[in-house]
Amino acid sequence: MPTLRDADSRHLSALVAVAEQGTFARAADSLDFTQSAVSQQIAQLEKATGVVLFDRPKGPRPAELTPAGNLVLEYARRTLARVDQMDAQLDLLRRGRSGLLLVGTFQSASAELLPNIVCAMREEVSDVDIQLDETDDLETLLREILDDELDLAFTIDAIDDPRLEIDLLGLDPFVVVVPGDEAGRGVATAHDLNTHPLIGQPDSETSQRLIDQRLTGAGVTPDYTFRFQNNNAVQSMVRSGVGWAVMPSLAVDHHDPGVAILPIDPPLPPRAIQLISRTGRTLIPAAARFRSIARRVGLDLLDPVD
Structure with a gap:
């Protein structure tokens, strides 16, 4: 049974180009394809839809959309517009400028570290959505990191664990x-x-x-x-x-x-302030920006590690 699931965006682009340019030759020029390649893409789209999309008169007269062609054209334009929107969003995501970042935190980190980090993130990557989950039960934060309920979490004195990537931000006396x-x-x-x-x-x-x-x-x-x-x-x-x-x-x-x-x-041993994530988990690129800013803020607000 014919189905548009057998078509792809190249076929839809060819349909839009022929409809807008009027001829297969001009459509080929606009797409930087050969005319035979455009003809083949339209043929594959007609096979996928199971209908004729263009009447192809001989001579200089332009190709004409059939009623079915007009219907597919409407959806093709919408689909390609959504693809363009997805491309734009993926570009922002790849460059670390968008996406959702879930961050766990505890009371004193929320009061002192986070305002500086979030302010810098807003200045550098304003479209990144940062959502916070605060608890002073650090075992809960660890569990939520390992269960992928959080992307990053601030913690204290976490020991080396192969399941965790740990950034030591500094010491808190x-x-x-x-x-x-x-x-x-x-x-x-x-x-x-x-x-x-x-x-x-x-x-x-x-x-x-x-x-x-x-x-x-x-x-x-x-x-x-x-x-x-x-x-x-x-x-x-x-x-x-x-x-x-x-x-x-x-x-x-x-x-x-x-x-x-x-x-x-004499002084008590200071606590180590850390930022953790789960080992092996791919996070949005903005997470790397958050880590970098957190390290910078840690140098300003915490004692350095000897």
């Missing part, structure tokens, strides 16, 4: 946030942390578990008075004088005049 009137202390010691009430996050949060592990390793037994999921709420409680907080530097508002930010002596 831990600091102590204290009320502003205690800035004169200069540093916070393990003894200070053992003798002050602390404000923290729920111990179900990955970042809080990392903090507690590092504090325990430094000989600190933290005494949490209040726990809040939101970094800003933690800092607000410190500002009010309720307690101190051990936080990653990236999670702290360093411009808050109501608090002071002290280094820890």
Whole structure:
């Protein structure tokens, strides 16, 4: 049974060219083909449709579309227009200037890293659609990367894993946030942390578990008075004088005049801020642009890796 599935865009282009140019010879010139090649393409299209598309009078008179030819011509023009649109979109995609990018993130990365990265992406590749998925459960981010629910994800201290491509963006030191009137202390010691009430996050949060592990390793037994999921709420409680907080530097508002930010002596091991994707998965070209910008922003906002 004849079917247009046996035709291709070259056959449709030949049909449009003959209809617009009037003769097979002029159509061949416009397409940079030979006249016999155009005739063959029209013949193949007629075979696919099962109908005659042109009346071919002898002499100088132009070829005339049959009723069936007019019907196919209408659809041919629409189809070729869609092909042109697809070509244009694919060109943007190939050049990293369009497409959908799904990015996983956690609270402090969303607050500090992402605004700079997204702003640069908007300036360089404004048609790329970036959709964000935020959670402080880094195991969820890892699972979503491995299940291809996310293209890229920010994470912390991910270990080498053959399933992952890991970009280390930089190191994020831990600091102590204290009320502003205690800035004169200069540093916070393990003894200070053992003798002050602390404000923290729920111990179900990955970042809080990392903090507690590092504090325990430094000989600190933290005494949490209040726990809040939101970094800003933690800092607000410190500002009010309720307690101190051990936080990653990236999670702290360093411009808050109501608090002071002290280094820890001796320092706790910093957390590694990483950008991950699944090994072997082909992402849109814009993902490479996102990675490049993330590395650049990491150099500005994070401590360098030794």
